[in-house]
Amino acid sequence: MTKEQLYYLKKKFSNIALIDNSSLEKYGKDETEDLLFPPHIVLRPSTTEEISAILKYCNENKIPVTPSGARTGLSGGALPIKGGVALSMEKMNKIIKIDENNSQVITEPGVITQNLQDAVREKGLFYPPDPASKGSCFIGGNIAENSGGPKAVKYGVTADYVLNLEVVLPNGDIIWTGANVLKNATGYNLTQLIVGSEGTLGVVTKIVLRLIPHPTTNMLMLVPFYDAKKACEAVAAIMKTGITPSGMEFMERDAIQWTLNNIPNIQMEINEKHEAHLLIEVDGFDESKLLEECEKIAEVLEQFETGEILFADSQAQKDRLWEVRRKVGEAVKSHSIYKEEDTVVPRYELPQLLSGVKKIGAKYGFKSVCYGHAGDGNLHVNIIKGDLTEEQWNEELPLAIREIFELTVDLGGTISGEHGIGWVQKPYMDIPFTPISLRLMKEIKQIFDPNNIMNPDKILN
Amino acid sequence: MTKEQLYYLKKKFSNIALIDNSSLEKYGKDETEDLLFPPHIVLRPSTTEEISAILKYCNENKIPVTPSGARTGLSGGALPIKGGVALSMEKMNKIIKIDENNSQVITEPGVITQNLQDAVREKGLFYPPDPASKGSCFIGGNIAENSGGPKAVKYGVTADYVLNLEVVLPNGDIIWTGANVLKNATGYNLTQLIVGSEGTLGVVTKIVLRLIPHPTTNMLMLVPFYDAKKACEAVAAIMKTGITPSGMEFMERDAIQWTLNNIPNIQMEINEKHEAHLLIEVDGFDESKLLEECEKIAEVLEQFETGEILFADSQAQKDRLWEVRRKVGEAVKSHSIYKEEDTVVPRYELPQLLSGVKKIGAKYGFKSVCYGHAGDGNLHVNIIKGDLTEEQWNEELPLAIREIFELTVDLGGTISGEHGIGWVQKPYMDIPFTPISLRLMKEIKQIFDPNNIMNPDKILN
Structure with missing residues (x-):
């Protein structure tokens, strides 16, 4: 961007512009490692029309624009790699309409996901996708990355709830991608092309989501395993009973231990012999039905050599257990420099993925801490820098990551379940896709x- | 296609070619009105490689290729409008693998939907989408049109079950669109771009579908209403209780009466005073729970002035009621020349749509018979030719249909819920989409x- 262009943008959008250094630094980061790519200017529009005007000018002048949500992403999707404009959606933060009659909500993208969930819950409605960052991430960012979270095993991911989007195209044109309906066989699915496109095709300015009745009750249990692989095997065995838990989270010992070390107030201890835990939640509308389900799950677990199962007996205890799960990522981050890979496979292949990751670690000499959404085969592999040299970290690790992703794809999976490709996973896109598919994406x-x-x-080179 | 090209194709693919007149006529029709567009040749490949070779030749020689399933479509999607090759998928009819461990099935496209459902059901698994034609339509056609059916209200449409597709592109290249996983944030969603694209982007040759546990029990009730609009209003009221029926079908009196006239063996009578019926199904794993749900639904219905509710008390009676519903389309077809419009709106807007359709009918002088999947706002509007002159039918009716679709879009809906755009709805694509969106689709x-x-x-002009 030239000085003149920067001056123009600053002047034309003076009431919504930030150009002080600390702002540029703030908007130059997300939660991905310690990467920093400051923009030249931050613009914080509050209407679709403002966004249209900004994009039109930037398009005519070929100025890079990076949509910026709450910057909680883990693949560097919100980093302004080429500088230019960071287009923050934080002022587009209104829930426009909760339509109880049709079980839908129309919202702007800058609403915090948790706030959206709370608002619809007051009407008895449920928006299930809840990434670990739900207390701070924006719903618009969830659309961009097709976020998942623990409830996906029962309720699906963000994409499954998006009915229609208002999108500003790079030239400033404004479109709606679909209609506010549950069934749609009208032309190519532009809606699902935008979901997960990580802000590379346009800026989402309004979102129509379908909602479902909010379950009225749930039960939560924490299951310790002496063998991490057995924990993975138990996941597929539980699903085969016909019960679909609303959460089935896997945590290796270190994941849970480091988190406990990191949250001083939590009263909880784990046994050193327990290599892994499953956190299993069932939900529904009928307590006695859930009790039956828990009993059936406990029965299945008997084959897998578990320690004593902990049933959460109060809301406080449930909150505590979920807090531990949600804070694993943070804890690993505070413990060491690390890289997080968001592998996903068909869930029955999870034990193979886990042991493959450990083998690759042994070969390259790194330690990994694994945890994630085992119910849908989504394993977060945190590679710990520990004693690795800079050379090993920078030169050899990409080869190890490549091996992990190749294994993932061999098992029928892919290289990102919910974090997106963004900036950091882009070098690996040749693993899940052939050059033909990549060419189609580039042309789109x-x-x-x-x-x-x-x-x-x-996403693409 | 030149004579030389036809000769080449006939010779090169002699073992899979049909060129006799009765075959050309057969493959020149689907279930859309009485339209006939015969191809020059029918090819019936049985492997992906054969399809690749056919497309490569046709692409180099610019010969039109129309993928052909069971030809049960209602928007003319399978009609070889420009002649050329009708590419029948009938020999691609193997279920490749039912993966019980991951609750997935891998299938070829020429499998009849009902057969696929039956095969996975034997393993306790459920593939819910079941269009009225499920006994004859192909799963590949369901992918092409993003088929829905009565169970969509609870279980979603075809798109919601498609994880991954093998697709032969027009130049003969073969790609997989995604991965066999429930969560995927890896690049643009090519899978959902192919679903619903009606065979205009490539030929689907393998399909990976997710499956769910099969419900073990269901209950069915038929509810008569003195006022059709009240029946529509009841739909939204039932959904607001938090109960999600597995079917909620609306039928106007004529729809049901004509069907009874058309199926001589069915022992059933309807009361002339009942303007419309709702057929409501609940399903699940627990009979007592379903009974509670039925009671709650009956309670809600008390506000809507219904006649006596019929609870199906045997499997035979359930089958009979569903048969009546499934055969409405056929019955209307055999009664008169007609046109079927596949309108869809947010479900609470259904009463407005119904009364709007009737008003437009009064203005243009046509009678309509309406029925469909009220639970998801999907109303099939059958316009009866009756006494209309050829001129009225050909010149004025398109204006009336335009008014119906404009109303649909004004109500937040769109012009096809599950039949697709194909050939017959193409003139109306300017109603749901602006020129900008249509241009994006054309470029895709x-x-x-x-x-x-x-x-x-x-789909597109």
């Missing part, structure tokens, strides 16, 4: 964004 | 199919 990008201004250098 | 088409050989003249 070009249709939407011929000047390559929208979040450039993300 | 061009990326996949630069020579415009795949099912040309469908």
Whole structure:
């Protein structure tokens, strides 16, 4: 961006612009490792029309624009790699309408996911997808990355709830992608093309989500295993009973131990012999039905050599257990420099994935801490820098990651379940896709964004 | 297609070619009105490689190729409008693998949907989408049109079950669109771009579907209403209780009466005063729970002035009631020349849609018979030719249909819920989409199919 262009943007959008250094630094980071790519200017529009005007100018002048949500992403999707404009959605933070009659909500993208969930819950309605960052992430970011979270095993991911989107295209044109309906066989599915496109095709400015009745009750149990592989095997065995838990989270010992060390107030101890835990939640509308389900699950677990199962007996205890799970990522981060890989496989292949990851670790000399959404085969592999040299970390680790991803794809899976490709996973896109598929994606990008201004250098090379 | 090209195809693919007149006529029709567009040749490949070779030749020689399933479609999607090759998928009819461990099935596209459902049911698994034609339609056609059916209200549509597709592109290249996983944040969603694209982007040759546990029990009730609008209002009221029926079908009196006239063996009578019926099914794993749900539904219905509710008391009676519902389309067809519109709106807007359709009918002088999947706002509007002159039918009716679709879109809906756009709804695509969105779709088409050989003249002009 030239000085003149920066001056123009600053002047034209003076009431919504930030250019002080600390703002540029703030908007130059997300939660991905310690990466920093400051923009030239931050703009914080509050209307679709403002966004349209900004994009039109930037498109005509080929200025990079990176949509910026709450910057909680883990693949660097919100980093302004090429500088230019960080387009913060924080002022687009209104829930426009909760439509109880049709079980839908229309919202702006800058609403915090938890706030959206709370608002619809007051009407008895449920928006299930809840990434670990739900207390701070924006619903717009969830759309961009097709976020998942623990409830996906029963309720699906963000994509499964998106009915219709208002999108500003890079040239400033405004479209709606679909209609506010549950069934739609009308032309190509532009809605699902935008979901998960990580801000590379346009800026989402309004979102229509379907909602479902909110379950009225749930039960939670923590199951310790002497063998981590057995924990993974237990997941597929539980699903085969016909019960679909609303959460089935896997945590290796270190994941849980480091988290406990990191949250001083939590009264909880784990046994050193327990290599892994499953946190299993069932939910529904009928307590006695859930009790039956828990009994059936406990029965299945008997085959897998578990320690004593802990049933949460109060809301406080449930909150505590979920807090531990949600804070694993943070704890690993505070413990060491690390890289997080968001592997996903068909759930029955999880034990193979886990042991493969450990073998690759042994070969390259790194330690990994694994945890994640075992119910849908989504394992977060945290590779710990520990004693690795800079050379090993920078030169050899990419080869190890490549091996992990190749294994994932061999098992029928892919390289990101819910974090997206963004900036950091881009070098690995040749593993899940052939050059033919990648070419199709690049050409789709070009249709939407011929000047390559929208979040450039993300997903595709 | 030139004589030389026809000769080449006939010779090269002699063992899978049909060119006799009765075959050309057979493959020149589907279930859409009485339209007939015979191809020059029918090819019936049984492998992906054969399809790749056919497409490669046709692409190089710009010969139109229309994928052909069971030809049960209602928007003319399988009609070879420009002649060329009808590419029948009937020999691609193997279920490749039922993966019980991961609750998935891998299938070829030429499997009859009902057969697929039956095969997975034997393993306790459930593939819910079941269009009225499920006994004859192909799963590949369901992917092409994003089929719905009565169970969509609870279980969603075809798109909601598709994880991954093998697709032959027009130039003969073969890709997989995604991975066999429940969560995927890896690049643009090519899978959902293919679903519902009606064979205009490539040929689907393998399909990976997710499955769910099969419910073990269900209950069915038929509810008569003195006022059709009240029946529509009841639908939203039932959904607001938090109960999600597994079917909630609306039928106007004529729809049900004509069907009874058309199925001589069915012992059932309806009261002339009942303007409409709702057929309501609940399903699950616990009979006593379903009984509670039925009672709650009956309670809600008390506000809507119904006649006596019929609870099906045997499997035979359930089958009979569903048969009546499934055969409405056929019955209307055998009664009169007609046109079927596949309107869909947010379900609470259904009463407005119904009364709007009747008003438009009064204005243009046509009678309509309406029925459909009220639970998800999907109303099939059958416009009866009756006494209309040819001129009225051909010149005025398109204006009336335009008014119906404009109303649909004004109510937040769109012009096809589950039948697709195909050939017959193409003139109305300017109603749900602006020129900008249509241009994006055309450019997507061009990326996949630069020579415009795949099912040309469908969806887009």
